[in-house]
Amino acid sequence: MNTAILITYDKEDSVNEAKGLCDAAGYQVVHIIKQNYLKKPKYGISGGVLEDLEELAGKLRPDVIVFDEILKPSQNYNLATALQREVLDREALILEIFESRSSSAESKLQVKLAQLRYEMSRAKEKVRLSSMGEQPGFMGIGQFEVDVYYNDIKHRMKTVKSKLEKAGKQRELHRQGRKRMGFKTISLAGYTSSGKTTLFNKMTGETKTQSKELFTTLSTTIRRVTINQEPFLISDTVGFISKLPAYMIDAFKSTLEELRYADIIIIVIDINDSILELKKKFASCMRTLSELDVKHDKIIFALNKSDLLKIEEVNRKAGILNLSENEKWISVSAKTGDGVDNLEKLISNILDGPNSYKPNEQLGMQGKW
Ligand SMILES: Nc1nc2c(ncn2[C@@H]2O[C@H](COP(=O)(O)OP(=O)(O)O)[C@@H](O)[C@H]2O)c(=O)[nH]1
Ligand SMILES: [Mg+2]
Structure with missing residues (x-):
């Protein structure tokens, strides 16, 4: 089983739910960091907490860091770079769960669409970071590539939407299959x-x-x-x-x-x-x-x-x-x-x-x- 260090709010409900989500996504939580506030600008958490986290990540070597809040691309990048680990924010974690649990064609398309919307909402900042040379894999791209990136997401969304319109009928078949x-x-x-x-x-x-x-x-x-x-x-x-x-x-x-x-x-x-x-x-x-x-x-x-x-x-x-x-x-x-x-x-x-x-x-x- 893959392991995770979980960063969540210091509230019992939040901790239980976040642990439950990690579990549903197939991550065994090896350590929990509880914070009152997870929206600090650079890393979501404070520099001091990050230092503790760096040490923990080095020791426990988790597969991922789960951050139980929404992270901007820049925050995700800063955290991932400092910790040398993949960082999943709350929404990315939920999308992973949906992806692993979607079984029918329609459900898979719905999840794909949500994933593209997640990407779209982050596209602007990613592009801005890349133009400043701060986003690896997007290094120094020009306006032309920016448009390509945007249009690619848009195009994929359109394709998924049109497939979804046709998928309604398949759901019926799927259901009959199970009944049979x-x-x-x-x-x-x-x-x-x-x-x-x-x-x-x-x-x-x-x-x-x-x-x-x-x-x-x-x-x-x-x-x-x-x-x-x-x-x-x-x-x-x-x-x-x-x-x-x-x-x-x-x-x-x-x-x-x-x-x-x-x-x-x-x-x-x-x-x-x-x-x-x-x-x-x-x-x-x-x-x-x-x-x-x-x-x-x-x-x-x-x-x-x-x-x-x-x-x-x-x-x-x-x-x-x-x-x-x-x-x-x-x-x-x-x-x-x-x-x-x-x-x-x-x-x-x-x-x-x-x-x-x-x-x-x-x-x-x-x-x-
Ligand atoms: N005290 C108590 N704890 C329970 C009971 N059922 C589940 N739990 C605990 O509640 C937490 C969540 O349970 P889980 O089955 O993973 O919930 P799920 O997310 O709905 O699948 C776990 O820590 C369980 O041990 C119960 O009947 N009594
Ligand atoms: Mg469960």
Whole structure:
């Protein structure tokens, strides 16, 4: 696994999310530097912090430095030169995640388009730096080359856009392909670091390894799981990301397209979040799901990390999110495994038919733990 030194904000939420993003991009975080401010002009961080970082980078030899803020090309260049390492800013990191998770033709194009927009937003400064001889690989280029560089990005964007218009039909085929394998599918969604992967591993952990082999060709984020003697495919999705820039929203949504044809969607919620965070994330999650045309009756809310709270507190927070009435929700701990069996029962109940599931019965179960 590739390694990273992570520079992020000195706030628990930020640290957890940034670690989650590194994890999703396949980087093992070997050291974290926490700062109150990441927008200093030359390096994003202060000269003193940079000195510490130089020493650390020399010792730990990470593959990349992840900077959990947006960096200008000049800042990225200054940092990368001082540290002799590739530097990924927050947006570049997110784009890497999307790229590794995009599976359909449409999704790949959406991600490509977002990458070109990222490049475009940095083109002006790159060109300016190069004309001052400060950007290697762009050394001393003239106005003609500047225009070529710009026009090249523009041209590539145009090509991607026109391909996207045609890709809508392919999505349909892709979906049918998955259905044809004859498995019902469960998708895990939710914010980064809510516990999707932990729950995914918990739910699939008991699966016999032999049956996994059959599906290794699919992806590492899709596995087979048996619930109540019935086989399912379960998939771990990219996850929602806070402060997602507007130009990435289409790319993000395209990575979630599998939610459209999933039979069950488990929205994993970190119930240990503050009420403010919970409300904000819940609202944004619901907005995205409705934009994706996901049917409400396929959704289960898994209130995760319940091991960190009293059950009364879980219930109270569920009430605040208006989950008490007709919504299907369950309190779980992906870490300890508490409630995972109930989650599986709920899944079977829903798939066995609309009449077999009674929300109030479910709530009754809540109280007993
Ligand atoms: N206490 C507690 N921690 C959990 C639980 N589930 C996940 N975590 C922790 O939360 C962090 C993020 O989990 P992860 O599964 O990577 O989240 P993802 O980004 O949604 O895939 C990790 O440090 C997990 O160990 C849980 O039920 N209880
Ligand atoms: Mg994950």
